[in-house]
Amino acid sequence: MSNPPIPADAPFDQPSADIVLRSADHVDFRAHRVILAQASPFFADMFSLPQTSPPDASALPVVDMSEDSKTLRRLLLLCYPVDKQELDSVADIAPVLAAARKFDMEWPIRLLARDLDASLSRSPLHAWACACRSGLEDVARRAAEEIKRRVSSKAAETEDPDPDSCIALLPTLRAALEEEGLTDVLQGVSGGAYFRLREYVREASPLFSIGPGSISAVADEPPPERIRPGFLPPYPPPDATILCSDGVLVEAHEVIIALRLPGISIATPGQGTYTLDAPSTALVDILTLCYRGKSNAPAHGTDIDGLACVLAVCEKSPMDAQMFNAPRKLWDKCVQTDPFRAYLAAAKRGLGEEDVRVAARKTLAITLLGLYTEQLEDAEAMVYERLLKYHHDASIAVVGVLAQEGDNWSHKLLGRFRIHDNFPETALPMTPARLIKDATRKLSVGRYAPASSLEVMGIGVSTPIEAALQEWRSSCPSETPKKYSNMIRDVLWDMDSTLRRGIRGVLDVARLALQT
Incomplete structure (x- = not known):
């Protein structure tokens, strides 16, 4: 039996409150809908929906929150017209900023960004990482400038000038990260942002940016809502659909799914609707294997991430060994030709440790300095x-x-x-x-x-x-x-x-x- 909730301290104990926000550690904050709605479009939308009445007519509606009481209190103080609690460390700012972004609170985000900017001189690496996770471009850029200044100053104390002195700054950057705690700093930061920080520190780039700049300006076309693969026979017509992770429904036949993909999840029993934790592009390749015994993957073999997803799904769902061999052979070829992208894809899609290790071993033949691929944007910095x-x-x-x-x-x-x-x-x-x-x-x-x-x-x-x-x-x-x-x-x-x-x-x- 769980412990009863604890009432929060003032000012979140007022009898005029009309909503209760319950923290993850069971502290009840009595709040006012009108204030929350003004501070957050998220809450405004939620309160505009029909609300269920609590069993006890005298009790206030309760909203369970995933934030702990310390974070929730600090966030609510920013929304109310009361004295604000000073936050001067990144460790204090980061969880509150994450919650403010979650609830789309523009004014608290602005206040927290100012506090984060003020913390740069104390912990530039942690401030940089927090700004990257929060999309605060200006703060992240100023933090990168401070990181570069400190790394250059530290390196000047120990390194002799040489033609590669700028590149020699990178070991000093790593040492600083290790001193602060690599995992703590880089957790939640993209590999692309970390790549750009390294390039900026070694003066290969004049400015730091969180995102890839012009690369992100090219918007991908939204996927179609429903796909009937061209290799499906005209008769009998498809009698099943598979909902993919990108929201696309792919048509198929129940008998093929039962024989070739027995491990697939059934979303709607008796109605022929299944779910698969893979993008539709990967599923089309899997179905090609199921229907034809071979894949069209060589025609778009550069989609290493999609191929890794196919392998991950094939390993989780029982399939004929002959069908599994086709993507496996193609994967082995990709590891030989493009091991860097193969490593990132294997790590992202959760392939076996040996797949990750083999791809990493193959990268030893290529120079990583300055090497960029768009897959870094979806990869974890660690x-x-x-x-x-x-x-x-x-x-x-x-x-x-x-x-x-x-x-x-x-x-x-x-x-x-x-x-x-x-x-x-x-x-x-x-x-x-x-x-x-x-x-x-x-x-x-x-x-x-x-x-x-x-x-x-x-x-x-x-x-x-x-x-x-x-x-x-x-x-x-x-x-x-x-x-x-x-x-x-x-x-x-x-x-x-x-x-x-x-x-x-x-x-x-x-x-x-x-x-x-």
Whole structure:
């Protein structure tokens, strides 16, 4: 038996009240409809509908709220002509702002936005995240400016100026996020907003914006209300409809649903109406498998998110193995050709951990720095951050392999030379070590992908050999024995083999740290 509700303190205990708002923790706030209706179109619409009378004629109608008493009290104080409670921390502002947005309260939102703006100097990262979740563009932009200023100042204390100094700000940004609590900050923020913050901090973008700008200006056409797929036979006519997650009704046959999709939910028993937690585009592909045994998906194979949704539905609903193999094979191909989007789609649609991990592993061959896809707008920032962290950890592992070989270069070459002659160490060509050092620096800041080939990083065996021999010829007498040139080649070939084995080894053991 639940505990009886507790009356709220003044001013929400007045006998003139005509409505009770009951918080999630069972505190009753006696309120006035006229004030709530003026403050919130949501309440105005609700009160305009016919109201059911409470069992006790003397009792006030009760509206159960999902907000706790602390949040609800702070929100109501903003609506009433009384002294307002000062909110100076993002932790206090955020839940009240979320509730004000939920109930479309324009004036409280404006007041809370002002409070949030005032909190920037105390916690810019949390203020930025709260502004992003609330759609407060101006506050989010000013918070991003403060974040960039602090990150730049912090990096200047520890980093030496170099050509990639702006990119080098990103590890400092991550450190700041980790100090504040990655999950706490990024919870509810889109991957697109987080991408734009990173781009702004590293000065790849002149301004920060919550949304994608011109991309969002292109409005998608609303889906049709009802679809009869073209592959359905003309006779017998469809006798069932499937309501999809995008509100579209797709026509089909009861017998096909019973045989091929026995796990589908029945919305209206006996009336042939079913429900499926998938968009209509994905359902059409599923029905193609059911009716034809193959999918039309290759014709629009770039819809990786739709394909991931098909797989998720197929895994939940019992299907013939032959039908399931068709989208699975196409998915495997998409992972190879576009692993970044495949990773985001797999995480969004709740595919198995192994699907997410395999896609993430394939992304190691591509550079994430500055890489954008519209799917980031629907992805969670933490999903994107986990992939960034995975790349960071893999890059650090590869940097270790490169650094070790770069340090060993001169020792290996000198050891080979000393076998034959007492050759001075000062005459050794150092170009290969410098090339490795440059590749290491670029890899550490994300200019190279962790699984980039040695050729892409400019240290494939032919490049160091040519550079070392050129340096050797320019610094040594013309009568220098040819055997030394051959020794340089031998050492560099050995180094190339060691690098490739070492990089394969560290990447094979790299794993994406998934969080639930």
